[in-house]
C-alpha cells in the first residue's frame with residue numbers, strides 16, 4: 142500500500158505567502174486523493190523566517206531523516222507542489238536521488254508529475270531542472286543585492302522601519318514618515334541622554350513607560366535603546382549593512398525622510414554611548430556620581446583644562462573619588478568635599494530673590510522650535526508632491542530640499558540649546574528653586590552649575606590635610 146509524504150515550503154519571494162502555502166497544500170492533498178494515497182505525514186518549512194537557515198529547513202531535514210531511517214519505504218511517494226519547492230540546490234537533489242533511487246521511492250509533483258529517479262534518464266532530467274533552478278536563484282539574489290545597494294546610495298527609505306517612523310508605499314515608491322506617537326518618544330530619549338545626562342537604565346524606563354511596542358512588538362531592553370540612540374537613521378542618514386552610506390566624495394548619503402535629531406546630536410550620542418573611556422559613570426548602570434567631571438576647571442598655574450574623574454588609591458584598593466586634570470594630570474583633588482561645597486554654594490545662590498531671573502524658562506522656545514521643525518518637514522512633503530505632479534523639475538526639487546535641510550540643521554541646533562534652558566526653566570518655576578536644585582538628579586544639577594558658575598579647582602596647599610574651601614574658586618557667570 143502506497144503512503145504519501147507531503148512536503149510544503151512557504152517561500153519568501155511570494156507575496157501573501159500564507160495563501161501560497163495553503164494553495165500548495167490543497168493541490169498536493171488533491172493529488173493524493175485522486176491517486177488514493179493515504180497521507181502519512183505533512184512536512185512544512187517556512188522560508189520567510191529564514192534568518193536562521195537551519196531552522197527554516199527543519200522539516201526538510203526531518204523528511205530526509207525519515208527516508209534514511211526507513212520510515213518511508215519502497216512503493217511510497219514523496220509529494221511536492223513543484224520541484225523547486227522540494228529542492229533548492231543541486232546538492233539537495235543528489236542527496237534525494239541517492240535516498241529515493243536505492244529504495245524505490247517515487248517523487249511526484251503537482252506541476253510536473255512523476256520524477257523517475259530510478260532511471261539514469263530520469264535522474265539526468267531531475268538534475269538539469271535543479272541546475273536551472275539554482276542558477277535562477279543565484280541570479281535573483283544578485284539582482285536583489287544590486288537593487289538594495291542602489292536604493293541605499295539613492296538615500297531611499299530602508300526596507301525595515303526604525304522605531305519612530307512608519308513606512309508608506311512599496312518598492313521604489315517606499316517612503317518613511319514620522320510616526321506621530323513614536324517620534325516624540327525618540328526625541329525625548331535623545332533629550333534625556335544629551336540634555337539631562339540620564340543613564341541608559343532611566344532612558345529605557347522612560348521609553349517603555351510610553352507603552353509603545355518596539356518594531357518587533359516587544360518592550361525595549363537597554364541594548365535596544367542603546368542601538369536606538371546610536372542609529373544614524375534618526376539624523377536622516379542612510380545606512381546599509383549597519384554602515385552609513387557615503388557618496389563618491391565620501392559625504393554621508395542623506396535619506397529621504399525627516400530627521401529627528403541633527404548630525405551633531407547623533408555624533409554626541411555615539412560618543413557618549415560607545416567610547417568606553419569617555420563614558421561617564423552613569424552609563425555603567427548606576428547614577429552618575431561626579432558633579433564636576435568635564436565641568437570643573439583645573440586651576441594649576443592657570444591651566445584651564447577640565448577635570449576628569451578618578452580614584453586615589455594609595456594601597457591599590459578602592460580609594461577616594463578625585464578630580465584629576467584631564468590635560469596634564471598635575472592636579473588631583475578629593476571630589477566629595479568639593480561637590481558638597483559647590484552644591485551648597487549654588488543652593489545659596491538660588492535662595493536669593495533674583496534667582497528666578499537666572500533661570501528664565503525655555504519651554505515656549507522649545508515648543509516654537511518644534512513647530513518650526515514640523516513646518517520644515519511639511520515643506521519637504523510639499524516639494525516632493527510638486528515634483529510628482531510636475532510643478533517642480535528635478536533641479537527645483539534639489540534646491541528646495543537643500544534649503545530645507547540647512548534650515549532643519551539650524552533648528553536642531555537651537556532646539557538642543559533651548560531644551561537645555563528649559564531644564565533651568567523648570568527649576569525656576571519651582572516654589573523653592575534652592576530646594577528643587579538640592580533634590581534634583583545629578584544631570585540637572587550639572588546643567589544648573591554649568592549655567593550659573595565657573596568652578597576652578599586650585600591645588601591644595603602642601604602639608605594641609607584638612608579641606609580648605611578657599612582652594613575652590615566659584616566665579617558666577
Ligand SMILES: [Zn+2]
Nearest residue numbers: 439444446466
Ligand atoms: Zn591642569
